């Protein structure tokens with residue numbers, strides 16, 4: 001009998017190198033632990049989730065229903081339906097000041113797919129990709145699939161970009177820099193000055209920038225700028241955004257990229273030969289989402305209330321050092337006063353308190369931070385804080 005290892009499928013056929021090099025998702029690892037406890041009847045408050053706990057607004061659902069009833073159920077152009085590309089281009093030029101037209105837009109099944117296409121289109125084996133951390137782990141894994149090498153640059157103490165660190169890291173092999181603001185996991189929002197500095201560095205080095213702006217509207221104060229709107233940047237920026245977070249549409253799988261036409265055609269080649277196109281009726285729903293009547297403000301206000309609550313409650317437990325974020329729906333407190341690694345700390349909260357959070361390791365080896373998502377009700381957040389208080393007091397850490 002042929003021995004079967006994790007790297008071998010069957011009949012001795014091994015998986016590809018690129019799959020063997022890929023790490024499993026850190027967030028899914030937490031979910032597995034949660035599911036195992038839930039199956040034993042343990043009540044868990046999930047603060048590891050990366051999606052709004054709200055329903056998709058009714059007008060968007062209605063638009064999808066209408067599209068289905070009207071038989072809008074066939075393939076669409078691979079780039080997306082023209083009216084949606086037009087509406088996205090107009091949103092990006094009016095709100096984000098990007099110099100884009102319909103031809104610069106590719107609609108994709110989720111923004112994750114747009115990021116994947118962009119990285120696959122730009123990165124060759126051996127190319128280097130600069131990723132300021134803390135960062136969403138999927139960027140690192142996508143670069144690995146593309147055969148590239150990730151060069152992480154840790155943020156400053158308060159999560160600001162380390163511009164000098166980025167400059168030092170860029171070399172002749174660098175081809176791309178990935179930015180994400182508002183940031184997952186820190187909620188940090190890059191200032192216009194930070195973006196100007198990083199734009200200068202990218203322009204001097206002649207490298208592409210991917211700007212992931214998926215949390216753009218989940219913003220509690222100040223503004224959020226697009227690097228692609230800065231002088232000289234439109235030619236080498238891929239701006240990625242989507243509908244998942246702003247419109248509570250995670251399960252619909254719809255996102256987009258805006259980039260120079262040549263980059264869009266390169267990305268579209270990948271879409272043509274994989275997804276073919278995003279789901280037809282979902283594109284109609286996305287078109288509706290972009291209309292001014294879609295109510296997003298109540299959700300943002302509720303997220304703000306929860307952020308304010310957590311940023312007041314957590315520091316009362318002396319183990320947490322919290323930087324109050326301006327955007328997204330996460331806090332990324334430092335827990336080094338516990339003397340534990342973040343993985344051990346998360347296990348303690350989960351096993352003894354029934355509260356699931358995500359360790360900082362996958363976000364760029366942040367062993368002293370944990371990610372707490374407040375995409376959960378205020379009632380559950382309050383219960384989670386009281387559970388954490390009990391566990392930390394028992395462990396002598398409160």
Ligand code: PLP
Pocket residue numbers: 050109110111112113136180184212214241242243244250254255
């Ligand atoms: N970018 C970031 C920073 C995210 O946190 C996520 C989802 O968690 C995505 C992209 C993917 O979003 P989508 O649902 O549009 O694929």
